[in-house]
Amino acid sequence: MGHEAPEKPPVLMTLSDADLEALAALEAAHGWVTAGSAARLAASLRAPGTLVFGLVADDAVVGYAAMDRQPFEAELQAVMVDTRWRGRGLARRLLAEVVEQARAWGSERLLLEVRVGNASAIALYRGAGFEDDGIRRGYYPPRQAGAVREDALLMSLALE
Ligand SMILES: CC(C)(COP(=O)(O)OP(=O)(O)OC[C@H]1O[C@@H](n2cnc3c(N)ncnc32)[C@H](O)[C@@H]1OP(=O)(O)O)[C@@H](O)C(=O)NCCC(=O)NCCS
Numbered sequence: 001m002g003h004e005a006p007e008k009p010p011v012l013m014t015l016s017d018a019d020l021e022a023l024a025a026l027e028a029a030h031g032w033v034t035a036g037s038a039a040r041l042a043a044s045l046r047a048p049g050t051l052v053f054g055l056v057a058d059d060a061v062v063g064y065a066a067m068d069r070q071p072f073e074a075e076l077q078a079v080m081v082d083t084r085w086r087g088r089g090l091a092r093r094l095l096a097e098v099v100e101q102a103r104a105w106g107s108e109r110l111l112l113e114v115r116v117g118n119a120s121a122i123a124l125y126r127g128a129g130f131e132d133d134g135i136r137r138g139y140y141p142p143r144q145a146g147a148v149r150e151d152a153l154l155m156s157l158a159l160e
Contacts, residue, residue, distance in 0.1 A: 010055035010062050010090065012097060017045050019054060022061040026082060044077070053097050055081075055090055065094040067101065067110075073156075074102035076112040079121070095128050103159050110159060113152040115140055122153065130155040 015023060020042055027041070044050050044066050055063040063081035067074055076098055081090045102110045113136065114121050132155055139152035 008057065010057035010085070012053060012055055012093065015045060015052040015054040015061070015064065017042070019052075019061060020045055022056075022059070023052070023054065023064060026061045026064065026080070030080070030083065050077075051101060053094055053101075055085075055094065057085075063090045063094055065091075065098050067098050069105050069107070072107065073109045073111050074098075074105055074107040076110060079124075091124050092128070095124065099128070099157065099159070108158070108160055110157045111154070112156070113139065113154050116151045116153050122155075125155050125157075128157065130157045 023041055023045075045052055047068075049069040050066065051069075052064055052066045054061045060082075062085045063079075065079040066077040068077055076095070079091055079094055079098075081094075099110060110130075112125065112130070114125065116122075116135065132153060134154050136152040136154060138149040140150040142149055
């Protein structure tokens with residue numbers, strides 16, 4: 001595409017079914033589409049207890065975070081920012097919104113799991129106060145055929 005990202009800060013909003021296409025386009029642009037990805041996104045946008053926050057700039061979703069409400073805890077399912085918009089504090093902004101929502105739900109903790117090799121995400125979470133709870137061995141399927149499964153780092157943020 002080659003065009004510069006506009007300077008107007010993206011607007012944070014709760015996404016709905018109507019945003020499925022824009023959300024799928026963001027994931028597709030980053031090679032995140034796997035079998036069932038569109039169905040998974042659609043399910044997230046519809047599921048009761050699941051919220052998807054998006055950052056929208058010029059009608060495009062440039063970042064999103066999905067979270068889920070459980071009986072006593074909340075879980076961060078995913079956070080992602082368009083490569084052209086990274087390094088500007090947008091993931092931090094999305095995460096702050098997720099934390100605020102989990103507090104509003106009265107959740108005791110906000111939980112997440114992340115690939116042990118995902119240094120930037122782990123730095124994001126540690127910077128927001130998340131602590132390491134342990135490792136789940138071989139949790140993630142290999143990224144490519146022939147590669148080994150990857151461990152998950154379990155992290156949580158106490159909200160009380
Ligand atoms: C991880 C990700 C969401 C960060 O998005 P971002 O908008 O660039 O992050 P921010 O600008 O808000 O940065 C917040 C903090 O995250 C950490 N961080 C972000 N990018 C980083 C990088 N490339 N290297 C190291 N730390 C990084 C830093 O601690 C940073 O704080 P700092 O700026 O004070 O150093 C983004 O890289 C992404 O979408 N990655 C692919 C999807 C993914 O892996 N998601 C997580 C698992 S679902």
